[in-house]
Amino acid sequence: MTAPIMVGDPYADLEPTGSRRFLYALNPLAKIAAVVPAIIVLVFVRDLITPLAMLALAYAVLLVGSRFAARSAMLLLVGLPAAIVLLGAGLAAWTDAALVDDTALVLQLGPWSLYAGALAIGYATAVRLAAMVALALIAGLTTSGPDLVRATVQQLRVPYRVGYTALAAFRFVPRFGHELEVIRQAHRVRGAHGGRGPFAALARWFGYVVPLLAGAIRHAERVGLAMDARAFGAFPDRTERHLVPWRTRDTVFVLAFFAASATIFAVFFPWGLG
Known part of the structure; x- marks a missing residue:
C-alpha cells in the first residue's frame, strides 16, 4: 500500500501566536483598508522625510503586531534597507544632471557628474517605494489567503x-x-x-x-x-x-492608522503652500 503524499499547509505559519501579535487577530480587509489611503497619498509625495516617517510607522506596526520567521525578518531588516541603498544610488545616477546642476557637486567621473540634488531625488524616490512596500507588508505578512477570500466573500x-x-x-x-x-x-x-x-x-x-x-x-x-x-x-x-467577522477592534485599528498617517502628512506637509 502506497503511503499518502503529505504536503505542508502553506498557511500554517500565519496563525495567531498570542495576544501581543494583534495583527493576526484583525480582519484582513481592515489591514488593507488602513494602509491603502497612505499608499495612494505617497504616490504624490516628493520629499524624503515624509516617506521616511511612514516607513518608520510601518516598521513599528510590524515589529509590535507580528511575529517574524527568518525569511520575513531578512526581508525587513536586510532586504528592504539594501533595496533602498541600491535603488537610491541607481535613480540618482539616472537623474538628469541639468535639472540639479545648481546643487553641490558630489562626484565627477569624466563628463559624468553626480550632484547632491540627484542623490536627494534618488533616495527620496527609493524611500517612498520602500514605504509603500512596508505598508503593504502589514497585510501581506500577517494575512492568509483563505482568510482574505473568506473576508471578501463575507464582507x-x-x-x-x-x-x-x-x-x-x-x-x-x-x-x-x-x-x-x-x-x-x-x-x-x-x-x-x-x-x-x-x-x-x-x-x-x-x-x-x-x-x-x-x-x-x-x-x-x-x-x-x-x-x-x-x-x-x-x-x-x-x-x-x-x-472572519468585522469586529470593533478592526474599526479601531483602521481609525488609529488613519489618524497616525494623517498626522504624519499634516506635520511634514510635503506639498508646500505655494
Missing part, C-alpha cells in the same frame, strides 16, 4: 464561486512545488539527465515538464471532483464553517 459580498475558485488555483502553487521536488528526487535516484553544463540542465528541465503537467492535471481533476461532490456553485450562497 464585500464577492460571489463565493469567484473567491473559492481563485483560492483553489492559488493553492496549486505549493502543490506544484512539492511535486517538482518529488520529480527531481526520482530523477536523481534513477540517474536520469546527469552531467553538468547548460545542455544537461536544459535536458533535466525538459524531463520535469511532462510528469509535472500530468500531476497538475490529476490534481485539477481531484479538486474538480471534490468541488462537484460538495455541490459547489449549485446555490447562490453557502454556509461558512469559518467566519
Whole structure:
C-alpha cells in the first residue's frame, strides 16, 4: 500500500501566536483598508522625510503586531534597507544632471557628474517605494489567503464561486512545488539527465515538464471532483464553517492608522503652500 503524499499547509505559519501579535487577530480587509489611503497619498509625495516617517510607522506596526520567521525578518531588516541603498544610488545616477546642476557637486567621473540634488531625488524616490512596500507588508505578512477570500466573500459580498475558485488555483502553487521536488528526487535516484553544463540542465528541465503537467492535471481533476461532490456553485450562497467577522477592534485599528498617517502628512506637509 502506497503511503499518502503529505504536503505542508502553506498557511500554517500565519496563525495567531498570542495576544501581543494583534495583527493576526484583525480582519484582513481592515489591514488593507488602513494602509491603502497612505499608499495612494505617497504616490504624490516628493520629499524624503515624509516617506521616511511612514516607513518608520510601518516598521513599528510590524515589529509590535507580528511575529517574524527568518525569511520575513531578512526581508525587513536586510532586504528592504539594501533595496533602498541600491535603488537610491541607481535613480540618482539616472537623474538628469541639468535639472540639479545648481546643487553641490558630489562626484565627477569624466563628463559624468553626480550632484547632491540627484542623490536627494534618488533616495527620496527609493524611500517612498520602500514605504509603500512596508505598508503593504502589514497585510501581506500577517494575512492568509483563505482568510482574505473568506473576508471578501463575507464582507464585500464577492460571489463565493469567484473567491473559492481563485483560492483553489492559488493553492496549486505549493502543490506544484512539492511535486517538482518529488520529480527531481526520482530523477536523481534513477540517474536520469546527469552531467553538468547548460545542455544537461536544459535536458533535466525538459524531463520535469511532462510528469509535472500530468500531476497538475490529476490534481485539477481531484479538486474538480471534490468541488462537484460538495455541490459547489449549485446555490447562490453557502454556509461558512469559518467566519472572519468585522469586529470593533478592526474599526479601531483602521481609525488609529488613519489618524497616525494623517498626522504624519499634516506635520511634514510635503506639498508646500505655494
